[in-house]
Amino acid sequence: MKKHAYLWFMGILLFPVVALAQSKSAYDPLQVFDHSFFTHNGNDIRNANGAPGPKYWQNRADYVIHAALIEKDTTITGDVNINYTNNSTDTLNYLWLQLDQNLFKSDSRGVAATPVKGDRFDANGFKGGYQIAAVTAIYQGKSYTINPTITDTRMQLRLPFVVKPHGDKVSVKINYSFAIPEHGADRMGQQPTKNGIIYQLAQWFPRMCVYDDVMGWNTLPYMGTGEFYCEYGNVDYFITTPADMIVAASGDLQNPQQVLTAAQISRLASTSKTDSTISIIKQQELLTSGIRPKQNGTLTWHYKIQNTRDVAWSASRAFIWDAARVNYPSGKKGLAMAVYPVESVGPNKYNRAAQYLKHSMEFYSDTYFEYPWHSATVVAGVALGMEYPGIVFCSYSIKDDDLFRDVTHEMGHNWFPMIVGSNERRFAWMDEGFDTFINGYAWLHFNNGEYAPKGNPAQSIVSEMIRSKHSLMVAPEVNNEGGMAYYKTALGLNILRNVVLGADRFDYAFKIYIKRWAYKHPQPDDFFRTMNDAAGEELTWFWKEWFYTTWNLDQAVTEIKYDKNGASFGAFITIENLNQMVMPVTIKIIEQNGQTQIVNLPVEVWQRGAKWTFKCHTTSKINKVILDPDNLLPDVDRGNNTLRD
Known part of the structure; x- marks a missing residue:
């Protein structure tokens, strides 16, 4: 589901930061380094290492559905x-x-x-x-x-x-x-357009x-707010609509000869020869007799999709239809499609939507886990942004970077939670936050950074973290306020990757989690335990503070002293942790002679208390000391991050 996830990276959430300066530290190491964090041991259903156990079980639901759209x-x-x-x-x-x-x-x-x-999910009226x-x-x-x-x-x-x-x-x-x-x-509904209503059907x-x-x-x-938790199975379904409508749906069409023209079938086949977008139904062909096998009565569209937790579809007379080949890392080929009305036509509007979808499918497949189905479609309609296996609904009125980010966000949900089947209704952060995290890298990658994010993610979210009254573990109806399930989760994963573990260890463990829990039902502990185990790091301090509390971070540098023999023999620098949250510490030291060094201290320096002194080698007096010089952490008072001598 879309929550304007791009705002987090664009820095639009920059508010005047209310400094939580502390005269006395509020930090308690016994609360942070809590060895009772995991409240149960592993068992033969869910292992202590975070993997499904040897007796893991999961029920299954296979569906055969016949449904008709009765327009009258x-x-x-x-x-x-x-x-x-x-x-x-x-x-x-x-x-x-x-x-x-x-x-x-x-x-x-x-x-x-x-x-x-x-509100956005209002069902009144x-x-x-x-x-x-x-x-x-x-x-x-x-x-x-x-x-x-x-x-x-x-x-x-x-x-x-x-x-x-x-x-x-x-x-x-x-x-x-x-x-x-x-x-x-x-999440669904009706969008009137010049050439007919677009019906987006979900939870149907x-x-x-x-x-x-x-x-x-x-x-x-x-x-309304909390989303879905569904069993996996195969879905074989038949959708009957007025004959002059086009139906886009999850899975693959089984009877193209009955519902498409010979020209449309030929155009779809031609997508296998190029990475460019092919028009299956062109704008000038809309409402002409040649685009439908018959004009009156009804037609039944037959779709199938394997090992899925849901299906959705859309129908309209108003659809322009584009398609582009998708190249998967295994060598398989697929289809990225876009259907949209004339109101959505434009060089930076839905004319590019098939390519946006193609890039998303290829990037997430290459980087995390190969897309398991053949095709996917983006539908322009009434929903601002909503995701289902193999089909995503986006607003018909958006364009430029908004459209790109909406498409790549909704398509990213095909990994979280459509492949990794978490319980969205209980833990929104396990799908929205994970998806927002992977979106950021897709944005950087697309078209040499055309839509690369701007602004500072950590500082963009500080004010929201200060104001937040609820942890990420509360119901979606609560933690959706301010988008914390999206932005705080994504920021936390970026901190783990770029500050705590490093890219190699994080990426390896994260992909282990995806592989272990693809088409299964992970719980939060399964993710936490997998990351601990595969990365080889005790991260329970992080899981507790980031996901179970509303704590904030305030690192400070408070004192510079020199060796008794002079500045050229080294300096003693004292840092303090003034708030409840802890993080590793990165210190940039700039000497008066121009020399610069970076000192990295692990999170364990805070196990003994709120204050830590370390010695650094210097060749002259220090000009200034800067904590978190790259602004990667959501420090609530950056005024005490720098100390000049």
């Missing part, structure tokens, strides 16, 4: 068949499903919890929600009619049988419908809740 009533109607596998060690007496469209019921929790002034017509369960060849128990955005199926552990299976069929919201809490079918080894059934309600 602006509704989706359909049925979903869920083949559910209970790989857990537990017997299941009931199943829980997510009914996220119920957010748009007038009496939903999300509506009740929306501030009076409204639209009376929608699921209509569940029938629910059937099939177990061991016998069919059962189930009377569902619906509570807000959750549906419980109380079974007249039990689903046994270790691989037992049950099938559930649900007939459903819902009215399409105009503005679906900034009942989905299984996750049953895991940590919480059992994960049944947190959908409130």
Whole structure:
């Protein structure tokens, strides 16, 4: 989901910093270097080293869906068949499903919890929600009619049988419908354009809740802000729309001969020969009879995607359609596509969107983990920025660097949490923050730095950290304020990479984490333990202060003394840690004769207390001492970072 993530790197969040100067240190080393940080030992499901254990299990949900867009009533109607596998060690007496469209019921929790002034994820003003017509369960060849128990955005199926552990299976069929919201809490909805409405469809079918080894059934309600937690499986789905619409969707189209013209099929095939953008439907072809196999009635689009946690799609008569070849590190080829209306046409608007998407897919594949699916599409529409496997929704009105950063941010979510399947509804920082972190490197890489970030990330966020009342571990509805799940997390990972561990150790450990937990359900401890283990560093001090507290950093240099034999024999420099957070210390020492040196002190100097004195070799008196000379740390009072002699 977009939170204007680019602002963090652009330095637009620069506020007048309120200095938290301390006359007496607030630092307590026993609070920071806390050996009781991990509250449980590893086990055979989740190892102490952060890897899935030898008995790790995960349930599975495979879907076959038939749905139709009924434009006359602006509704989706359909049925979903869920083949559910209970790989857990537990017997299941009931199943829980997510009914996220119920957010748009007038009496939903999300509506009740929306501030009076409204917000980005406001669900007020639209009376929608699921209509569940029938629910059937099939177990061991016998069919059962189930009377569902619906509570807000959750549906419980109380079974007249039990689903046994270790691989037992049950099938559930649900007939459903819902009215399409105009503005679906900034995740889906309808965008009117000159040539027709763009429908962006997400959270469009009942989905299984996750049953895991940590919480059992994960049944947190959908409130609008907190995102999603879904099981992995294959999705085979059929979308019926008016015949003159184009449907873009997660996965790969299975029946192009039935829904595309021969010219469009030929143009798609030609993308394999070039890295340039190819127009599949050109602007001048819109609304002409030649762009559809037939003009009246309906057509059914058949899509498939393997080993995914979700699918989404979009349909419109207004789509211009571009595509570009994607080159994966394994040698495989894929497609990056963009669909958009005439309102989005322009040399620095959606005409470049396919290339923005192509770059994102290639960069993240080369740098972190190869994209597992074949294609992806960016859709211009009503949502400001929203992500799903193989498809991302971006605002139709943005352009230039805003569009690039939106596309690369939403596409980056295909790594976090679509590949690394964290619980977004509980831990927003595990997807938004990790994604914002990798975005920064994609921005630097694109087109020789065309959209390279400006400003200082550490100092951009200081004021927000000072004002923050909540740690990163609180609910997304709380820590989304000020974007801390995005920016504080990303800054923390950059500090680990560039200050604490170094690029080589961090990158190795980070990729180990991705590889271990691809298509699985990591918890925060799994990330923390993996980084400790693979980087070979005790980082619990960092995890505690950065993710579990609202502490701030204030390093100070307080005294310069010379060796008794004179300045040419060395100097004793005293530094202090005046606030609750600690970090390693980088000191730049500039002598009066022009010589300069850098001294790096590990975080362990603070284990003994708030003050540390070290000796440095000098050849003349010191002109000045500077802490954190590259401004990599969010120091709340940089006025005491420099001391002149």
